[in-house]
Amino acid sequence: MNTNRPKLIVILGPTASGKSTLAIQLAKKFNGYILSADSRQVYRGMDIGTAKVTGRKTRVAGFPAIVSQGVHHFLIDIKNPDQTWTLADFQKAVKRITTRLRKHPSFSKKIPFLVGGTGLYISSIVENWDLPKGAPDLARRKRLEKRTLDSLVKELKRKDPASAALLDLQNKRRVVRALEYVLSTGHSFLKNQQKRRPEFDILQLGLAVPDAELTRAMTRRVRSMIRLGLVREAKRLPKKYGWDSPAMSGIGYTEIRSYLKGTLSLDDAAQQIVTHTRQYAKRQMTWFKRDTSIQWFQRTGEAKTIVQKFFSTQKTQ
RNA sequence: GGCCUGGUAGCCAAGUGGUAAGGCAGGGGUCUGCAAAACCCCUAUACGCGGGUUCGAUUCCCACCCAGGCCU
Numbered sequence: 001m002n003t004n005r006p007k008l009i010v011i012l013g014p015t016a017s018g019k020s021t022l023a024i025q026l027a028k029k030f031n032g033y034i035l036s037a038d039s040r041q042v043y044r045g046m047d048i049g050t051a052k053v054t055g056r057k058t059r060v061a062g063f064p065a066i067v068s069q070g071v072h073h074f075l076i077d078i079k080n081p082d083q084t085w086t087l088a089d090f091q092k093a094v095k096r097i098t099t100r101l102r103k104h105p106s107f108s109k110k111i112p113f114l115v116g117g118t119g120l121y122i123s124s125i126v127e128n129w130d131l132p133k134g135a136p137d138l139a140r141r142k143r144l145e146k147r148t149l150d151s152l153v154k155e156l157k158r159k160d161p162a163s164a165a166l167l168d169l170q171n172k173r174r175v176v177r178a179l180e181y182v183l184s185t186g187h188s189f190l191k192n193q194q195k196r197r198p199e200f201d202i203l204q205l206g207l208a209v210p211d212a213e214l215t216r217a218m219t220r221r222v223r224s225m226i227r228l229g230l231v232r233e234a235k236r237l238p239k240k241y242g243w244d245s246p247a248m249s250g251i252g253y254t255e256i257r258s259y260l261k262g263t264l265s266l267d268d269a270a271q272q273i274v275t276h277t278r279q280y281a282k283r284q285m286t287w288f289k290r291d292t293s294i295q296w297f298q299r300t301g302e303a304k305t306i307v308q309k310f311f312s313t314q315k316t317q
Numbered sequence: 318g319g320c321c322u323g324g325u326a327g328c329c330a331a332g333u334g335g336u337a338a339g340g341c342a343g344g345g346g347u348c349u350g351c352a353a354a355a356c357c358c359c360u361a362u363a364c365g366c367g368g369g370u371u372c373g374a375u376u377c378c379c380a381c382c383c384a385g386g387c388c389u
Contacts, residue, residue, distance in 0.1 A: 015353075040353055050353080086350040120352050129349050136350055168347060171356040181350090193349050250353040275342075280353055286346065 006102060008200035009307060011115045012037070012122055012288060013207030014281035016217045020053055022207060022300055023115040024071050030111055030307055033065075033072040033101070035094055037116030037125075040250050042085050044077045045237055048230045049252035051221060052076060060107065061100045072107075081237055081247035088131050091124045095199070119287035126202055126291070130194040136177075137184040144176045152179055159183070163190040203310040205303055206294040218277045222252075222270050231256055231266070251276045 009032065011023045023034055036042075040050045047054070053076070055068030066073045074097050079085050094114070101107040114125060123129070144152060152175045157164040160182045167190075168174055178189040209217070234256035238248060243257065252273050259269040288294060297303050 038353085039351090084351070087352080088350040091350090118352065120348075124349070127349090131349060134350095141351095168356060171347085173351075173355045174348080177350075190349090195349090246351055246354090249351085252353080254353095277353080279342095282345090283352090283354095287348075287352090290348095 005199065005201040006098065007111055007310070008098070008125070008202050009111060009113045009310070010037075010122060010126060010202060010204040011113060011207065011303075012117065012119070012204065012294065014209065014214060014284045015117050015277060016051075016214060016221050016281070017207045017209045018217070019115055019117065019207055020051075022303060023113050024053075024069050025300060026303060026307060027071045027111075027113050028069070029304065030311070031109060032111040032113045033107065034074065035097065035112055035114045036073055036075040037090070037114050037118050037121045038076075039085065039090075039118045039121065040247065041076045041116075042079050043081045043247040044079065045081060046233070046247055046250070046253075048225050048228045048233045049250065051225070061097075061104050063097055063100070079247075080241065082241040082245040084246055086136075087120060087124055090121045091129070091131065094125055098200075117284050119284055123287075123291070125200075126198060126204065126293075128196040128198045130192070130196055132181055132185070132189070132192040134185060137180050140184055141176060141180045144179055145172075149175065152176060155179060156182070160188050160190075162188055166190055203307065204291070204294045205306060206288060206296040207303075208296045208298050214281060215274070215278060218274050218281075222273045222277070225252065225273075226266070226270060231259070235260060251280060 009026070009030075011019055011026070013019050026032065027034055038050070040046060041052050043050075046052070053066060053068040053073055055066045055073070057077070058065050058067055058072075060072060060074075063074055064078055066076050075090070075093060078093075098112050101110065101112070114122060116122065124131070149170070149172045152172070153164070153169050156167070156169075156175055156179050160178065163178050163182070167178055181187070181189045181192075230252060234253050237253075238245075238257075241248070248254075255264065255269040255272045255276065258264040258272075259266050264272065295306055297306065
């Protein structure tokens with residue numbers, strides 16, 4: 001029935017699982033381009049620490065892109081580290097790019113591959129979340145953040161009891177966001193949280209890597225990051241953008257910061273990066289687990305087979 | 318050789334004459350505009366060894382072992 005919906009292939013998995021490499025292979029084989037679903041790789045200059053793909057920079061239909069091994073990657077290097085980039089920006093960008101490229105002479109036949117580890121971002125596309133309208137009220141948010149959690153919770157319970165009942169009231173960041181929304185729009189926060197029918201005909205592939213192997217890959221990766229100049233990168237960026245810019249809170253940078261301050265040896269910093277990366281991978285998996293439509297695979301070959309089937313089946317769903 | 322300080326769970330680290338905080342690590346989880354973020358829950362019969370004093374010692378005393386520092 002929905003054969004008219006454009007296809008979208010999602011490739012997800014924990015960090016360091018080898019998504020990027022695999023995605024390039026698949027994109028080559030099936031004539032695709034890549035949309036990065038990674039909240040950190042959007043930032044320019046954060047190359048080593050985010051294990052970004054490298055390649056020639058270009059533009060397609062006005063969108064910046066990186067061409068790596070002949071495959072176009074979008075949503076990488078589009079913001080400076082001190083700029084904000086949010087879920088809504090991501091969602092909008094994905095829709096805009098896919099829509100535009102569908103009409104582009106040399107991209108109209110290409111299949112978008114949404115590749116990354118930011119589960120929130122992926123879900124917003126796969127489940128087609130209807131995000132609350134209106135831009136965040138940053139000034140108000142700032143004011144709210146100064147108040148105690150307790151007073152925020154009380155006010156939220158008064159103004160929007162329905163949302164308060166469902167929110168994690170111990171998480172200040174969430175309470176602030178909800179209250180910010182309620183106060184600036186006058187509407188209930190949760191009432192606007194809806195899912196719609198996906199705009200795409202979607203196949204979700206999950207790259208499963210055994211724990212021990214993943215840890216080994218992370219260790220290797222951190223070593224190579226340091227060899228490539230992670231310290232230099234972590235020294236250079238804050239000079240320009242400051243340590244508290246949104247982008248610098250990521251794994252790899254905070255630990256190197258400790259090293260630069262002298263609190264940690266470089267070896268210990270590296271060790272910590274691995275530990276924190278593992279914890280992050282755990283959180284990613286916790287997120288992915290709740291989506292039962294993800295098809296997990298371990299070998300590239302399996303992925304190719306699944307994709308092939310996806311293309312040949314005249315779907316009913 | 319002498320003196321000093323210390324030896325508490327995998328690591329760091331409080332503390333007490335009545336069997337011991339916390340942090341990290343570990344395990345599980347939450348998630349609709351900061352998500353590599355933020356938050357929640359769960360975890361260990363850990364007080365160097367041996368004596369002594371005491372109703373009772375991880376806490377006091379003695380000896381020993383170990384580590385670090387100082388001295389000759």
